[in-house]
Amino acid sequence: MIDYSPLLDTLSRSPLAHWQSALAEGLQNRLEGLHHGDLERWQQSLRNLPPLDGVECDFSEGVRLHSTSPLSQTTSQQLHDALQGLHPWRKGPFDLFGVHVDTEWRSDWKWQRVAPHIDLNGKRVLDIGCGNGYYMWRMWQAGAELVIGVDPNLLFLNQFEAVKHYLPQAPVWQLPFTLEELPEPTAAFDTVFSMGVLYHRRSPFDHLLQLKACLRPGGELVMETLVIEGDEQHCLLPEDRYAQMRNVWFLPSVPMLERMLRRAGYSDVRCVDLNRTSVEEQRSTAWMRFQSLPSFLDPADSSKTIEGYPAPLRATLVARK
Numbered sequence: 001m002i003d004y005s006p007l008l009d010t011l012s013r014s015p016l017a018h019w020q021s022a023l024a025e026g027l028q029n030r031l032e033g034l035h036h037g038d039l040e041r042w043q044q045s046l047r048n049l050p051p052l053d054g055v056e057c058d059f060s061e062g063v064r065l066h067s068t069s070p071l072s073q074t075t076s077q078q079l080h081d082a083l084q085g086l087h088p089w090r091k092g093p094f095d096l097f098g099v100h101v102d103t104e105w106r107s108d109w110k111w112q113r114v115a116p117h118i119d120l121n122g123k124r125v126l127d128i129g130c131g132n133g134y135y136m137w138r139m140w141q142a143g144a145e146l147v148i149g150v151d152p153n154l155l156f157l158n159q160f161e162a163v164k165h166y167l168p169q170a171p172v173w174q175l176p177f178t179l180e181e182l183p184e185p186t187a188a189f190d191t192v193f194s195m196g197v198l199y200h201r202r203s204p205f206d207h208l209l210q211l212k213a214c215l216r217p218g219g220e221l222v223m224e225t226l227v228i229e230g231d232e233q234h235c236l237l238p239e240d241r242y243a244q245m246r247n248v249w250f251l252p253s254v255p256m257l258e259r260m261l262r263r264a265g266y267s268d269v270r271c272v273d274l275n276r277t278s279v280e281e282q283r284s285t286a287w288m289r290f291q292s293l294p295s296f297l298d299p300a301d302s303s304k305t306i307e308g309y310p311a312p313l314r315a316t317l318v319a320r321k
Helices: 005-012 019-032 039-047 073-084 107-117 134-141 154-164 204-214 254-263
Strands: 055-058 063-067 094-096 099-101 124-128 146-150 172-175 189-195 215-227 267-276 301-305 313-320
Touching (some): 107 134, 124 134, 204 254, 254 313
Parallel strands (some): 124 146
Antiparallel strands (some): 055 063
């Protein structure tokens, strides 16, 4: 069972003090009601993580943990096998005591594109759809005072806990909730991230308004999402799947998304990065052995998805409340 008491204690001394009772009750109900066919296997993998002394971290160029004492071959293999028990790993990569977790996504490339445009020093940060927490560790390294991520996926929670196991004092927390299941935010966060989430929402405007409600006045939204080329009038609503994903609803052009953000009450809206996803950035690996982007593109024309839509183009926008 995850001990969230240090987080609740931290919240009691912050503008999120009103979260304490509601969050404690919600976490108890959620954790007691966890059900998944693979949950016991994942939790056994966490129990199999070897105890290590002298743990140090270096997140300046990635998520890297190392020990002041070299690991024996047996310990290294035990660590490798425990982490493999949490397959598939989507976001990363991680370098954990010499075990290189080569994830499906080169999330470090995305972070390199985002990081120059934000200032997280001393900030309270909320990461919506945080996955396994890769970006949260980078946010903490960038100076954030407190990082809270939400994602209901139980595998991602266990992957996050595999890293948190070795950094128990870090002010980085993952909650097994959706954004809608959080207590009322009352404008308490300095920065809110929504990366790879908007196109999964049936109602994109509602998502933008929910994100704004989490921000203090003057707070900053960082949004990364799939887009298409075009002017303010262009968007794509896939008929069924997009790049083999069923839950993709809405891909706006950058000008349309900028207009949507302004209409939702944001200011200083700007696109800071536009990037065509490559098969080097998203691909299958030994740590994610299922199909990935190369299988989702038209084999005769890589500028299109297998369904005939424009291949994935991702934009990062920042805006102020």
